[in-house]
Amino acid sequence: MKLSIGHIINEEWRNILRDKRLFAVLFLIPILYTAMFGYLYSHHRVTEMDTVIVDQDRSQLSQKIVQAFDETESFNVIKLVNSEAEIQPLLEAGKAKVAIVIPSNMFNKVLRGEEAPILTMIDGSNMLISNSATKAANEVITNFNFGTAAKKLAQNQYNSEQIQLTFQSIPFRSRVLYNGTFNYSTFLVYGLIGVALQQVLLLGLSLTITRDKEQGNWNRFKEWRECPWRIAYAKSAPYFLIGIFNFITTFLVAIYGFDLPSNGNLFAAIGLAVSFTFALLGIGYLASLFSANQVGATQITMLIAVPSFLLSGFTWPFEAMPKLLSVIGHLLPLTYFLDGVRNIFIKGVGFELIWKDCLVLLLMGLCTFFVAFIASSLKVFWEKREDTQNDIEIVG
Numbered sequence: 001m002k003l004s005i006g007h008i009i010n011e012e013w014r015n016i017l018r019d020k021r022l023f024a025v026l027f028l029i030p031i032l033y034t035a036m037f038g039y040l041y042s043h044h045r046v047t048e049m050d051t052v053i054v055d056q057d058r059s060q061l062s063q064k065i066v067q068a069f070d071e072t073e074s075f076n077v078i079k080l081v082n083s084e085a086e087i088q089p090l091l092e093a094g095k096a097k098v099a100i101v102i103p104s105n106m107f108n109k110v111l112r113g114e115e116a117p118i119l120t121m122i123d124g125s126n127m128l129i130s131n132s133a134t135k136a137a138n139e140v141i142t143n144f145n146f147g148t149a150a151k152k153l154a155q156n157q158y159n160s161e162q163i164q165l166t167f168q169s170i171p172f173r174s175r176v177l178y179n180g181t182f183n184y185s186t187f188l189v190y191g192l193i194g195v196a197l198q199q200v201l202l203l204g205l206s207l208t209i210t211r212d213k214e215q216g217n218w219n220r221f222k223e224w225r226e227c228p229w230r231i232a233y234a235k236s237a238p239y240f241l242i243g244i245f246n247f248i249t250t251f252l253v254a255i256y257g258f259d260l261p262s263n264g265n266l267f268a269a270i271g272l273a274v275s276f277t278f279a280l281l282g283i284g285y286l287a288s289l290f291s292a293n294q295v296g297a298t299q300i301t302m303l304i305a306v307p308s309f310l311l312s313g314f315t316w317p318f319e320a321m322p323k324l325l326s327v328i329g330h331l332l333p334l335t336y337f338l339d340g341v342r343n344i345f346i347k348g349v350g351f352e353l354i355w356k357d358c359l360v361l362l363l364m365g366l367c368t369f370f371v372a373f374i375a376s377s378l379k380v381f382w383e384k385r386e387d388t389q390n391d392i393e394i395v396g
Contacts (some may be wrong), residue, residue: 203301272358308334
């Protein structure tokens with residue numbers, strides 16, 4: 001029976017539905033990972049960090065400071081200790097993440113206009129904890145700095161209007177756009193979803209051709225060797241639909257299940273999904289073409305997928321990377337996908353600002369498919385040459 005593209009596509013769907021493990025990887029893992037990531041960061045930011053306090057002043061002001069740290073949701077005061085020497089063992093053992101040291105005679109020094117800094121000691125082994133603790137501690141201490149300064153001015157017979165004018169003379173304002181609450185779920189979950197979608201699609205497509213090779217079914221495509229695009233289309237089409245389906249379902253779970261932001265244009269998001277899926281199909285197809293078995297295909301796709309999140313510029317900016325790693329990062333499809341996701345879903349921009357990401361992804365797909373077609377054509381050329389030589393030897 002003559003092969004047709006429709007027959008191969010139907011066969012691929014049957015293989016996907018029949019292989020329970022492959023079906024789970026393609027359809028269930030993305031949703032499972034999305035739910036897990038969303039639930040993991042459902043508190044949005046780090047709260048209730050275990051805190052110990054050394055109050056060497058023991059004044060009304062220091063007691064209010066202790067109370068302020070305990071009342072804020074960022075800190076959980078678990079213990080009051082008597083000296084700094086008791087802090088280090090608690091931080092080392094992980095029994096506390098933050099320590100606050102209030103210096104002795106602080107209240108009197110503040111009233112005299114002398115410096116009396118409050119020391120914050122933070123376990124920096126976890127960057128998320130250290131960043132959150134630093135920001136929250138600064139907010140608490142800044143509020144008290146304002147309060148004690150205002151009290152000192154009042155004691156010097158300043159009225160309330162004069163006190164207000166004094167602080168207004170040195171204004172300081174800040175505004176954090178798009179994620180003003182420093183919500184970790186907004187920042188991380190979309191990026192992790194992108195990693196899951198990439199890994200699933202690369203793995204699924206890279207295994208399909210190597211499966212045919214291992215089962216001895218690859219030779220049946222010899223009649224298509226003059227048109228290598230046919231086998232690429234027939235094998236890739238089901239995974240293209242799966243990629244778009246996974247994009248839609250995982251982002252719906254993230255948006256409606258975990259209240260992640262969705263501020264951008266729907267058509268821009270679909271365009272980005274199509275471009276990203278096309279790029280992954282090209283890479284996965286090329287990887288499987290050069291792999292003799294499923295293990296080799298898995299190894300190649302892992303080499304691409306593992307460093308992608310780190311080098312995508314999502315968690316660490318390209319400006320702070322060594323030049324070589326920055327160049328490698330710009331060769332990875334996840335880089336452009338996550339840039340587009342951040343612009344669409346978090347910043348709320350339209351297609352006019354993410355079209356470059358889409359274009360680069362489409363070019364990646366075209367280039368990898370083109371290389372695959374060239375490789376297939378060269379293989380056909382050498383096969384024909386070998387067949388001709390064999391015919392000459394038989395005639396001779």
